[in-house]
Each structure stands twice: as structure tokens, then as C-alpha cells.
Amino acid sequence: MDYFAAFAISGSGMATEKLRLDVTAVNIANANSSRGQDGALFRPLRVVSSMRRDIRFETALRAYGVALGGVQVDEIRPTDAPPRALYEPGHPDADARGYVTLPGVNPVAEMVNLIVATRSYQANVMAMNAAKFMAQRALEIGGTR
Amino acid sequence: MGLTELTGVTGSMVKLALDTASLRHLVIASNIANANTPGYVPMRVEFEEHLSAAARTGEYGARLGRSVASAVVGDPSGFDPLQARVQLDVEAAQLAQNTLQYQALLRGLRGHMEMLQIAISEGRT
Amino acid sequence: MSIAEIGNVAYLPPVSAQAFEARAQAGAPADFSSWLTAEVDKVNGQLLAADKELRELALGGTQNLHQVMIALEEAKLSLQLMVQIRNRALEAYQDILRMQI
Numbered sequence: 001m002d003y004f005a006a007f008a009i010s011g012s013g014m015a016t017e018k019l020r021l022d023v024t025a026v027n028i029a030n031a032n033s034s035r036g037q038d039g040a041l042f043r044p045l046r047v048v049s050s051m052r053r054d055i056r057f058e059t060a061l062r063a064y065g066v067a068l069g070g071v072q073v074d075e076i077r078p079t080d081a082p083p084r085a086l087y088e089p090g091h092p093d094a095d096a097r098g099y100v101t102l103p104g105v106n107p108v109a110e111m112v113n114l115i116v117a118t119r120s121y122q123a124n125v126m127a128m129n130a131a132k133f134m135a136q137r138a139l140e141i142g143g144t145r
Numbered sequence: 146m147g148l149t150e151l152t153g154v155t156g157s158m159v160k161l162a163l164d165t166a167s168l169r170h171l172v173i174a175s176n177i178a179n180a181n182t183p184g185y186v187p188m189r190v191e192f193e194e195h196l197s198a199a200a201r202t203g204e205y206g207a208r209l210g211r212s213v214a215s216a217v218v219g220d221p222s223g224f225d226p227l228q229a230r231v232q233l234d235v236e237a238a239q240l241a242q243n244t245l246q247y248q249a250l251l252r253g254l255r256g257h258m259e260m261l262q263i264a265i266s267e268g269r270t
Numbered sequence: 271m272s273i274a275e276i277g278n279v280a281y282l283p284p285v286s287a288q289a290f291e292a293r294a295q296a297g298a299p300a301d302f303s304s305w306l307t308a309e310v311d312k313v314n315g316q317l318l319a320a321d322k323e324l325r326e327l328a329l330g331g332t333q334n335l336h337q338v339m340i341a342l343e344e345a346k347l348s349l350q351l352m353v354q355i356r357n358r359a360l361e362a363y364q365d366i367l368r369m370q371i
Contacts, residue, residue: 132165134166
């Protein structure tokens with residue numbers, strides 16, 4: 001049992017999904033921010049991830065011609081979701097016609113992301129526990145001393 | 146059979162199966178970690194088919210080349226669109242099966258070695 | 271043995287009848303003492319290999335935990351068997367010494 005590699009893979013998965021969760025929380029929190037940083041409106045963020053090629057897995061699996069590894073976060077990218085307009089003439093940030101421009105955060109999409117990220121996080125925890133369990137069983141070869 | 150080959154063919158097969166189960170775990174863990182990675186195609190490990198082919202011919206010493214245990218990438222051609230995406234429940238089932246297989250192999254090997262131990266020590270501890 | 275080497279079944283000992291005969295003829299020892307010497311060397315090699323794997327585990331973590339455990343256990347079994355053989359050989363020798371002519 002190559003537990004180092006197993007923990008590295010599952011650990012990277014957990015870290016990435018946790019980041020996804022945090023980014024989703026940021027999106028939801030800023031759904032009604034009419035004023036963004038430096039005057040620009042808040043744009044919903046997305047975590048862009050790709051497969052991480054670790055040097056440890058390269059040596060083990062070059063023979064099979066398949067790259068194996070965990071996951072890494074490339075960037076947290078603002079999306080170009082169209083902003084929504086809310087009619088509220090009394091709002092401090094209302095324009096001449098009385099419309100407030102708010103970030104194009106889709107609450108349904110963000111909730112789905114939340115659930116997916118949580119489930120994936122749990123799956124990674126399950127994989128790490130399985131690796132730990134197998135390694136512990138391997139230590140018991142030879143019986144209890 | 147020399148003193149260093151006590152576990153014999155059984156031991157070798159179990160070691161092979163254990164190594165394959167370890168590889169299989171890494172592949173499943175990678176699939177789970179990359180469940181939300183765009184463009185990632187889930188992988189599988191093919192092993193038992195190759196080993197039973199060797200068992201049928203009876204010549205375990207035969208060379209099967211490098212493909213006894215191969216990590217195979219799922220089919221990205223699109224015929225079965227579900228295969229090109231990681232499905233967490235499928236991975237969870239694979240994980241459970243693989244973990245149990247690993248544990249069973251270890252338990253079996255331990256029993257095998259305990260029998261050898263009894264034979265060597267003539268039943269006296 | 272790391273996971274990278276699963277690719278080959280060749281290290282499994284041959285099982286078929288012809289393969290057994292071939293092996294027996296190829297490596298037939300002359301007598302018991304030369305066989306025993308050869309086996310002692312092999313057991314020693316096995317112990318050293320197990321030791322090396324254990325050191326690798328201590329230094330940086332191994333790529334193959336069950337392999338280390340199995341190597342240790344097999345080395346232990348081989349050593350036990352060798353010690354038993356030594357005991358039996360000694361007993362036989364002492365029996366012969368005690369024989370009244």
C-alpha cells in the first residue's frame with residue numbers, strides 16, 4: 001500500500017473541494033453587493049482545477065502510459081455572468097432610471113455547487129480512510145506480537 | 146523448493162494481487178479527487194482477466210509482457226457518455242470492493258504463513 | 271519491489287511439470303552440505319533484503335508497505351526453518367556420536 005501517494009491524492013482532493021466550498025460561500029455572500037472593489041461590480045468566481053502530476057506517481061505509473069495524480073487548483077476565475085438589474089429607485093447605487101446593478105450570482109447554481117463540493121469532499125475523506133485502513137491491516141501481517 | 150521460497154506460488158500470486166489492489170486504490174482515489182476536473186476521464190485497473198488467462202495455460206512463468214496489471218482510461222469516444230465522467234457512487238462501490246479484496250488477501254496470506262509457522266515449529270510455540 | 275514492477279508475471283515460479291523437471295535438473299546439488307550452504311546464503315540474502323526494505327521505510331517512507339511487512343515475515347520464517355534444520359542436524363550428529371560400536 002503506497003499510503004503516501006494515496007494520502008497525497010485524497011488530501012489534494014479534499015483541499016480543492018474545500019476551496020470550492022469557500023468560493024461558493026463568497027459568491028453567495030456577495031450576491032447582493034451593488035458596489036464592488038475598485039468600483040467594478042462583483043463577478044461570480046469559479047475554481048478551475050486540473051489533474052496534478054506528482055513526481056511520485058510518475059515513476060510508479062510511467063510503465064502504463066497513464067498519468068495518475070491528485071488535483072490542483074489552477075486559478076480562481078471570475079466568470080462573465082451577466083449582471084442582473086433590480087428596480088429600486090431609492091437605492092444609493094440606483095442609476096438614472098432607478099435600476100440597481102447587482103452581480104449575476106445564480107443562487108440555484110451556487111447551491112448545486114455547494115452540494116456537489118460537499119459530496120466530493122466526503123468521498124475524498126472516504127478514500128483516505130480506506131487507504132489508512134488498508135495500511136493498518138498491512139501492518140498486522142505476522143500476527144500480533 | 147528452497148528455504149527462501151516457503152510461500153511458493155501462492156505467496157507470489159497474493160503479492161501480485163496486493164500490488165494490483167494498491168494500484169487500484171490509487172486509481173480510484175485519483176478518480177474521486179478529480180471528480181470535478183473538467184475533461185478528466187475516469188480510469189480503471191484491469192488485472193484479473195490477465196492473471197486468469199495465465200492460470201488457464203498453467204505456465205505462470207510465461208511472460209505476459211507489461212500488461213498484467215494495466216491502468217486503463219475510460220472510453221472517451223462518447224459512445225457511452227456516462228463512462229467519460231466520474232460518478233461518485235460507482236467510485237464508492239469500487240472503493241469498498243477493493244478495500245475488502247485487499248483485506249481478504251492479507252488475511253489469507255496471514256493464515257498461509259501461520260500454517261507454515263506451525264509446520265516449522267512442529268506445533269511447539 | 272515497487273508497484274511499477276507489477277507488469278511482469280515472470281518472477282512467479284513455474285508450475286507446469288516440464289518446468290519443474292527443468293529446474294530440478296538444472297540446479298541439482300551434489301550433496302546435503304553444499305545444498306545447505308547454498309540455502310544459508312539465500313536465507314542470508316533474504317534477511318539482508320528485508321533489512322534494506324525496513325531501512326527504506328525508516329528513511330523516507332516506502333512505496334509498498336505490505337511488501338515490507340511480507341518480506342520481514344518471510345525472512346523470519348526462512349530463518350526459523352533454517353534454525354530447525356540446524357537443530358536436527360546437530361541432534362543427528364550427537365546421536366551418531368553416542369552410538370556404541
